[in-house]
Amino acid sequence: MVDTVIETRDLTKTYKDFWGRPRLTALDKLSITVNKGEVFGFIGPNGSGKTTAIKILLGLLFPSSGSCTVLGKPPTDVATKARIGFLPEESYLYRFLTADETLDFYGRLFNLDRATRRKRIDELLDRFKMTHARSRQIREYSKGMVRRITFAQALINDPEVVILDEPTSGLDPISSKEMKDLIIELRQKGKTVFMSSHLLADVQAICDRIAIVHNGVCKEYGAVKDILVRKDHVSMTFRNLSDDAARKMTELAAQSGASLVSQENTQETLEDVFLRTVKGESIPQKPIDSVGSADGGPADGK
Amino acid sequence: MANSATGPAATLTRLWAVALLTFKEAIRRKIFLIVLIFAVALIGSAPFLPAMTGESRLRLIEVWSVRAAFGFSLILAVFLAGFSITGDIETRRIYTLVSKPIHKVTIFMGKFLGFTLMIAAFLGATGVITMIYLRTVAATSKGFPALRVEPRFEAVTYAQDPIVVLKNGEKVQGRISEEAGAVVVTNAAGSRRCAKDDVEEITQPPRRSLTAAQGYWNPELGAGKIVGGERGAALVWEFHGLDKSSFEPDVKARLKVDLGRVNRQYELEGTITLHVTNPTTRATLVIAKPVKTNQAEEWSFSRDMIDEKGNVLIAITTADEGLVVIAKNDHTAKSTTAPRAMMLFGRSELFELTYFKGLVLVLFQSMVILAIVLSATTVLTAPVSILLGILFFFLGWFWPFLQESVRDIDVDLASFRNARAEEEHGHGHGPPMVAPPWMMKVSSFISKGALKAVPNFDLFNMTDYLLKDLSVMSRDLRDGFVAMLPRVAVMLLFGVFFMWIRDFAG
Numbered sequence: 001m002v003d004t005v006i007e008t009r010d011l012t013k014t015y016k017d018f019w020g021r022p023r024l025t026a027l028d029k030l031s032i033t034v035n036k037g038e039v040f041g042f043i044g045p046n047g048s049g050k051t052t053a054i055k056i057l058l059g060l061l062f063p064s065s066g067s068c069t070v071l072g073k074p075p076t077d078v079a080t081k082a083r084i085g086f087l088p089e090e091s092y093l094y095r096f097l098t099a100d101e102t103l104d105f106y107g108r109l110f111n112l113d114r115a116t117r118r119k120r121i122d123e124l125l126d127r128f129k130m131t132h133a134r135s136r137q138i139r140e141y142s143k144g145m146v147r148r149i150t151f152a153q154a155l156i157n158d159p160e161v162v163i164l165d166e167p168t169s170g171l172d173p174i175s176s177k178e179m180k181d182l183i184i185e186l187r188q189k190g191k192t193v194f195m196s197s198h199l200l201a202d203v204q205a206i207c208d209r210i211a212i213v214h215n216g217v218c219k220e221y222g223a224v225k226d227i228l229v230r231k232d233h234v235s236m237t238f239r240n241l242s243d244d245a246a247r248k249m250t251e252l253a254a255q256s257g258a259s260l261v262s263q264e265n266t267q268e269t270l271e272d273v274f275l276r277t278v279k280g281e282s283i284p285q286k287p288i289d290s291v292g293s294a295d296g297g298p299a300d301g302k
Numbered sequence: 303m304a305n306s307a308t309g310p311a312a313t314l315t316r317l318w319a320v321a322l323l324t325f326k327e328a329i330r331r332k333i334f335l336i337v338l339i340f341a342v343a344l345i346g347s348a349p350f351l352p353a354m355t356g357e358s359r360l361r362l363i364e365v366w367s368v369r370a371a372f373g374f375s376l377i378l379a380v381f382l383a384g385f386s387i388t389g390d391i392e393t394r395r396i397y398t399l400v401s402k403p404i405h406k407v408t409i410f411m412g413k414f415l416g417f418t419l420m421i422a423a424f425l426g427a428t429g430v431i432t433m434i435y436l437r438t439v440a441a442t443s444k445g446f447p448a449l450r451v452e453p454r455f456e457a458v459t460y461a462q463d464p465i466v467v468l469k470n471g472e473k474v475q476g477r478i479s480e481e482a483g484a485v486v487v488t489n490a491a492g493s494r495r496c497a498k499d500d501v502e503e504i505t506q507p508p509r510r511s512l513t514a515a516q517g518y519w520n521p522e523l524g525a526g527k528i529v530g531g532e533r534g535a536a537l538v539w540e541f542h543g544l545d546k547s548s549f550e551p552d553v554k555a556r557l558k559v560d561l562g563r564v565n566r567q568y569e570l571e572g573t574i575t576l577h578v579t580n581p582t583t584r585a586t587l588v589i590a591k592p593v594k595t596n597q598a599e600e601w602s603f604s605r606d607m608i609d610e611k612g613n614v615l616i617a618i619t620t621a622d623e624g625l626v627v628i629a630k631n632d633h634t635a636k637s638t639t640a641p642r643a644m645m646l647f648g649r650s651e652l653f654e655l656t657y658f659k660g661l662v663l664v665l666f667q668s669m670v671i672l673a674i675v676l677s678a679t680t681v682l683t684a685p686v687s688i689l690l691g692i693l694f695f696f697l698g699w700f701w702p703f704l705q706e707s708v709r710d711i712d713v714d715l716a717s718f719r720n721a722r723a724e725e726e727h728g729h730g731h732g733p734p735m736v737a738p739p740w741m742m743k744v745s746s747f748i749s750k751g752a753l754k755a756v757p758n759f760d761l762f763n764m765t766d767y768l769l770k771d772l773s774v775m776s777r778d779l780r781d782g783f784v785a786m787l788p789r790v791a792v793m794l795l796f797g798v799f800f801m802w803i804r805d806f807a808g
Binding site: 015055058059060061062078079080081082084086088090092093094096097101105106108109110111137150153163 | 312315316318319322323326327330331393394395396397398399400401402403404405805806807
């Protein structure tokens with residue numbers, strides 16, 4: 001039995017100018033579902049509509065057309081928001097409050113009683129290793145510390161659904177690793193995680209299913225292991241394959257005396273799929289020669 | 303797990319959380335350094351004080367303190383409100399707020415509440431500093447006036463006695479009683495019996511409610527009314543609902559009239575007769591009082607003249623032959639026989655009380671500006687909202703002038719219409735018009751709208767009371783509150799509406 005936590009149907013957002021003329025379609029007929037207990041990756045280049053989609057899910061933006069539900073309710077439903085945690089892309093907090101006061105304030109917005117607030121704040125500060133700085137104002141914090149407190153405020157209500165906008169952006173490798181561990185920990189606790197990112201290695205490592213958006217359009221959508229499989233290519237791994245035999249491999253493989261160890265579909269990295277998708281080629285134009293190379297353009301970083 | 307997220311109690315908790323946050327942030331931003339500046343500047347005035355008389359010292363301190371508190375609170379209201387919601391949107395802090403189980407409208411109202419609390423705290427702090435300073439100066443310097451103020455009472459209605467018009471064209475004005483077949487008109491000159499057959503009609507000059515009439519010229523009444531003189535008619539102030547216990551046994555009163563003489567417009571001094579009547583017992587006290595024109599004259603009468611319901615009637619007639627009191631109530635003569643020309647003063651009360659009540663009036667004024675600016679920021683940018691707040695402040699400040707201008711325009715338009723009507727009948731020429739009538743109509747319409755949108759800030763001007771040793775009374779607070787509340791409510795409704803329909807792109 002799969003429970004749907006987030007569902008969007010033909011979700012479209014068109015930004016308009018002062019005169020009401022359409023200026024930009026940030027999101028074009030996005031239809032995805034996120035199931036209970038999974039980590040869902042929402043990936044795309046900058047300006048692809050990721051944050052727009054997240055804002056709509058949180059009721060920060062009204063969609064132009066289409067619909068979406070979170071936990072079965074429209075995003076503007078105030079009661080539902082009590083079950084959601086949100087980590088924004090950049091850490092926007094009240095700089096003049098201390099970590100303690102910040103978490104206490106957000107706890108109050110959830111109507112948590114004093115004892116619960118104290119307990120959660122202690123736990124979260126401990127979890128994010130911020131107990132030593134709890135009484136300092138946020139304006140004195142480093143970027144990484146602010147990010148941790150921002151994450152902590154997203155969890156103050158012990159949410160069922162956690163929406164993370166670029167959780168690892170701007171973090172050093174150690175913090176980034178901690179962030180990934182935390183997301184895995186959330187999944188183990190049975191939380192549903194919806195995260196946007198363009199750090200593909202992270203997504204590949206922790207997400208169950210993903211959607212790739214480009215220019216507001218969903219290009220790929222499904223389980224990570226399915227998306228990474230190229231069904232039109234087969235790679236074979238031989239043991240004791242001589243050079244000579246290799247040359248004649250296609251004809252002679254069966255008779256050459258080599259024993260076939262495995263035969264499987266080619267696995268790509270998420271980076272390959274992502275770049276291909278974003279470059280606008282849903283079907284590769286030329287065959288892939290070997291495992292691991294990207295087609296459709298130079299693989300100049302990400 | 304999920305908590306009780308809905309319901310009025312939960313909403314109030316969140317409203318309070320946002321209000322507290324707003325308040326706390328203002329404190330952390332060192333807004334209250336202004337209080338320190340205020341205190342330093344106030345105490346810095348000390349070296350100038352010995353050069354002045356005690357009275358002037360008191361006035362200087364009062365005026366300075368009130369004006370500074372007033373100015374700072376307005377600046378706080380305009381700028382804090384201007385940058386609050388716009389700042390949250392610009393720094394995208396609003397995302398962390400709106401993604402929580404709190405409605406946008408609750409955030410908006412919480413901010414209003416927080417800023418109101420903050421300005422109240424600020425005004426309270428300035429008040430405490432001023433009081434400590436004043437008391438210190440009063441204790442250490444000679445000749446400093448006693449720090450007391452007097453509650454004042456104004457008449458509820460003021461009216462002229464009815465006029466009996468006789469068939470021969472003669473008019474007699476006075477209090478009327480009926481006897482068999484006759485009307486008895488009693489006025490200061492005595493009683494006169496008029497046979498009912500001789501009476502053409504009895505007219506009652508319109509009674510005017512004082513609050514409505516205050517400073518407002520009723521065109522129907524004309525520019526001037528002459529009372530007294532040959533006719534001996536009286537000008538009457540009716541006081542209702544006074545609390546006897548709030549007066550000394552000798553009730554202090556103040557009177558200010560314009561004198562004239564028949565065929566001569568201005569007279570500098572003369573004697574008038576004051577008639578104080580207890581409406582229940584009909585006992586009348588007659589006091590002759592020499593007065594100077596347009597000068598406040600103190601006089602007093604026995605507290606027993608106020609009846610058990612707290613009513614008392616005070617009439618004036620002229621005692622000298624040919625002397626008249628000009629009962630002008632037109633807009634050009636603010637200081638003449640207007641409703642406030644007759645005032646009673648209660649037992650003096652503590653200065654501090656009035657000072658703090660006055661600060662409440664200043665708070666009301668700040669709330670009006672706060673509501674305007676905060677609501678504007680739900681649709682407009684911070685600078686535009688701030689400018690709008692400043693514009694509204696000037697509207698409130700110049701309210702009486704604006705009102706006068708509107709009246710002038712309406713009078714011009716009326717005379718223009720009359721002239722047009724006469725022209726159509728073939729005679730007369732219209733008056734020269736300064737602007738085309740349509741433009742004047744539009745101007746009048748817009749100005750009247752502005753006058754409705756903004757209260758008259760004179761209502762909140764406590765300096766006015768302090769400088770005359772008058773107490774700010776609960777009635778003044780009520781008037782201020784009644785002027786403030788509906789406007790603030792309407793402004794906030796605008797804000798709530800726009801906050802409701804908006805989202806947060808960008």
